[in-house]
Amino acid sequence: MSRKIVLYGQTDLGRKREENEDNFIAVPALWATPSRALAGAIDGVGGYEGGAEAALIAKEAIETYLQHFSFGAPRQLLKEAAITANNKVFEQRKASEVLSRMSCVLSVAVLDADKEMMYLAHVGDSRGYVCRNGNMLKVTRDHSSVGMKEDSGYLTETEAMQHPRRNEISKMVGELFLDAEDSDHYFDIGEHSFLPDDIALFCSDGLTDLVTQAQMSAILSGSGTLPQKAQQLIDKANELGGKDNITVVLATYTVAKKPGRKKTVKQAIEIPIANPETEEIMPAYHRSPGKKKISLWPVIIALVVGFLLNWTGTRSFFTRQETPAAVPDTLPLRNDTIPLMDSARLQNMDTLINATDTIYRDSIRRNALQGY
Numbered sequence: 001m002s003r004k005i006v007l008y009g010q011t012d013l014g015r016k017r018e019e020n021e022d023n024f025i026a027v028p029a030l031w032a033t034p035s036r037a038l039a040g041a042i043d044g045v046g047g048y049e050g051g052a053e054a055a056l057i058a059k060e061a062i063e064t065y066l067q068h069f070s071f072g073a074p075r076q077l078l079k080e081a082a083i084t085a086n087n088k089v090f091e092q093r094k095a096s097e098v099l100s101r102m103s104c105v106l107s108v109a110v111l112d113a114d115k116e117m118m119y120l121a122h123v124g125d126s127r128g129y130v131c132r133n134g135n136m137l138k139v140t141r142d143h144s145s146v147g148m149k150e151d152s153g154y155l156t157e158t159e160a161m162q163h164p165r166r167n168e169i170s171k172m173v174g175e176l177f178l179d180a181e182d183s184d185h186y187f188d189i190g191e192h193s194f195l196p197d198d199i200a201l202f203c204s205d206g207l208t209d210l211v212t213q214a215q216m217s218a219i220l221s222g223s224g225t226l227p228q229k230a231q232q233l234i235d236k237a238n239e240l241g242g243k244d245n246i247t248v249v250l251a252t253y254t255v256a257k258k259p260g261r262k263k264t265v266k267q268a269i270e271i272p273i274a275n276p277e278t279e280e281i282m283p284a285y286h287r288s289p290g291k292k293k294i295s296l297w298p299v300i301i302a303l304v305v306g307f308l309l310n311w312t313g314t315r316s317f318f319t320r321q322e323t324p325a326a327v328p329d330t331l332p333l334r335n336d337t338i339p340l341m342d343s344a345r346l347q348n349m350d351t352l353i354n355a356t357d358t359i360y361r362d363s364i365r366r367n368a369l370q371g372y
Contacts, residue, residue, distance in 0.1 A: 005034065005111055007028055011023065014246050015238055016242060022204050025062060027067070039109055042058050045105065061085035065085075082189075089173050103175055104172065107124075111251055118139070120139060125144050125167070131198065200250065201250055203248050205244065207247070211237050226251075234248060
């Protein structure tokens with residue numbers, strides 16, 4: 001089942017303005033897909049003629065482009081739509097002297113619940129937030145010196161809200177003509193996670209100049225429908241002065257929880273217990289007849305057949321082998337076979353050899369004495 005994004009947009013004149021120059025985009029089921037939506041806040045720049053006209057031109061250009069072109073990546077399509085809106089406002093400025101300074105700021109996003117992502121196009125000081133688990137995550141950055149100091153931590157939120165130059169912006173829609181690729185990166189094009197139960201908030205500075213993030217979080221985290229929460233945000237800004245037009249667009253979606261598996265409860269097995277008084281045994285738990293007993297006959301037959309086929313090997317376990325005769329540690333010595341006569345003859349020969357050696361030594365000694 002596809003996830004469905006629910007969104008709601010509302011704009012209010014405020015307490016001090018005579019004309020509402022804000023506008024908003026809230027298109028559900030973008031590209032005929034319930035899990036996608038187009039949402040954003042557009043703030044016409046005051047001080048010059050045509051702020052409301054510029055906001056309306058941007059709104060219609062973006063909605064028309066994205067509803068007619070669906071082939072491609074959502075981020076790229078949104079970028080092309082924003083460039084188209086910018087150039088339409090620029091062309092209108094050139095066509096009329098009265099509207100030559102008209103412009104607007106915007107924060108617009110394509111929301112995709114299936115991918116749990118949002119794709120953003122932003123310019124100026126309108127803002128986009130994600131309220132997640134009670135925390136406000138800012139997903140855009142202001143194109144103003146005060147806003148940049150606040151984003152970098154140089155100024156606190158309270159100091160930035162009270163700064164006299166807070167509403168001076170450095171970028172706005174229609175100020176320059178952009179090429180098809182926005183080579184100078186005039187728009188901030190990005191993406192951010194958009195998880196189940198998140199609440200995406202897109203708003204004009206009529207809200208953020210007066211209502212703190214903590215106050216916004218308290219309202220968005222509380223109970224109530226999106227229309228009720230949007231009205232509470234607007235009421236809070238008006239309560240704090242309502243010095244500008246106030247525009248709020250909210251979007252969220254939920255994911256149905258998958259039904260959990262039923263827990264199976266094991267039945268206890270009754271163990272027969274003897275009653276010492278009655279000597280009776282309590283009835284035992286009986287197994288269901290569906291379970292079959294495992295027969296051991298095939299295993300026994302297989303063992304017997306294997307035993308018979310390997311009889312020559314198994315017979316050795318039952319046949320008694322003769323023990324080989326022990327080898328004696330010593331061997332008998334053979335008697336001397338030389339006759340006695342031969343022994344006497346060898347003895348006489350040794351005597352003759354000794355006599356000859358004596359005569360030879362005496363001859364050498366005598367020759368040495370005579371000088372030979």
